[in-house]
Amino acid sequence: MTSxxxxxxxxxxxxxxxxxxxxxxxxxxxxxxxxxIIKSLLAIAAGSGVAYFFLDEITKFLTAPVGKLYYxxxxxxxxxxxxxxxxxxxxxxxxxxxxxxxQFFLPALTKSERxxxxxxxxxxxxxxxxxxxxxxxxxxxxxxxxxxxxSSEDLQTMFSFRNYFDFVITFLLPFGFVxxxxxxxxxxxxxxxxxxxxxxxxxxxxxxxxxxxxxxxxPPDVISQISLAFPIILLYEAGYRIVKHILRK
Numbered sequence: 739m740t741s742x743x744x745x746x747x748x749x750x751x752x753x754x755x756x757x758x759x760x761x762x763x764x765x766x767x768x769x770x771x772x773x774x775i776i777k778s779l780l781a782i783a784a785g786s787g788v789a790y791f792f793l794d795e796i797t798k799f800l801t802a803p804v805g806k807l808y809y810x811x812x813x814x815x816x817x818x819x820x821x822x823x824x825x826x827x828x829x830x831x832x833x834x835x836x837x838x839x840x841q842f843f844l845p846a847l848t849k850s851e852r853x854x855x856x857x858x859x860x861x862x863x864x865x866x867x868x869x870x871x872x873x874x875x876x877x878x879x880x881x882x883x884x885x886x887x888x889s890s891e892d893l894q895t896m897f898s899f900r901n902y903f904d905f906v907i908t909f910l911l912p913f914g915f916v917x918x919x920x921x922x923x924x925x926x927x928x929x930x931x932x933x934x935x936x937x938x939x940x941x942x943x944x945x946x947x948x949x950x951x952x953x954x955x956x957p958p959d960v961i962s963q964i965s966l967a968f969p970i971i972l973l974y975e976a977g978y979r980i981v982k983h984i985l986r987k
Contacts (some may be wrong), residue, residue: 744970745870747930748878752883753830765926770842774838774839774841774842777834777838777922778779778831778834778835778838781834781835782824782827782828782831782835783827784827784831785826785827785828785829785830785831786823786824786826786827786830787827788830789822789823789826789827789830790823792824792826792869792870793819793822793826795828796822797819797822800822800903800906803878803879803881803882803901804886804902807897807898807899807902808896808898808899809898809899809900810895810898811900814898814899814900815899816898817900818899818903821903821904822903825907826891829867829870832863832866832867833859833860833863835856836859836863836866836938837859837863839862840858840859840862843925858921858925861921862918862921865917865920865921866914866917866918867914868917869913869914869915869916869917869918869969870910870911870913870914872913872917872969873909873910873913873914873965874910877909877913877961877962878906878909880961880965881909881961881962881965884971909962910967912965913969916966916970916973917969917973918965919970919971919973919974919977920974920976920977920980921977922977923937923974923977923978923980924977924981924985926986927981928985928987930987931947932981932983932987933987934978934981934982934986934987936983937977937978937981938975938978938982941974941975941978944970944971944974945971945974948967948968948970948971948974949963949964950966951966951967951970952964952966952967952970
């Protein structure tokens with residue numbers, strides 16, 4: 739009985755361990771995915787715990803572009819603070835999350851290519867926060883100025899705490915993910931999934947899709963949509979140039 743259990747355990751370990759050519763069984767992939775999701779959620783919970791002690795400072799920073807806010811419902815302030823805490827926890831845990839994301843995909847690479855993990859994680863974090871900073875300091879003030887321009891003597895601007903925060907999050911986060919585009923293109927090219935010929939061939943379609951994506955995932959205004967579409971185009975072009983002239987794929 740013991741021998742059979744040992745044999746089963748050994749077989750399970752062999753199925754779950756990646757080979758030198760990066761192959762893993764489907765069961766092992768699913769088990770690893772579950773493990774990495776749990777670890778990422780725990781990292782977000784820990785980050786939220788840290789962010790809780792700086793919640794007032796974080797809220798002041800986010801509301802600086804508009805100043806005073808109001809809440810209209812009894813539980814609005816509490817649940818909005820909770821959202822801010824969770825999002826801040828996600829941002830604090832971002833290096834750990836990206837580490838697990840790239841670790842999950844690394845078994846698809848050869849043993850020699852897995853060394854790039856040390857570059858992928860910091861590059862992912864830097865690009866994500868660069869996208870957030872670009873949106874918050876350059877694009878968000880323009881969008882707010884546009885919307886606040888409709889106020890008059892008879893129509894005063896009064897932002898709800900919850901609605902303002904929801905607007906800021908749906909405005910900023912897409913920029914963070916979009917700034918990952920060159921890195922994703924480079925990795926896919928390194929895996930042999932994309933080539934410079936393919937990227938060049940479908941460039942016009944991507945440019946058109948950039949405006950469609952901007953219209954879908956940003957607030958419903960022209961400034962937000964165009965502000966997201968142009969970075970998508972520029973970042974795609976950057977990834978294309980790197981693949982063509984540096985990686986020579």
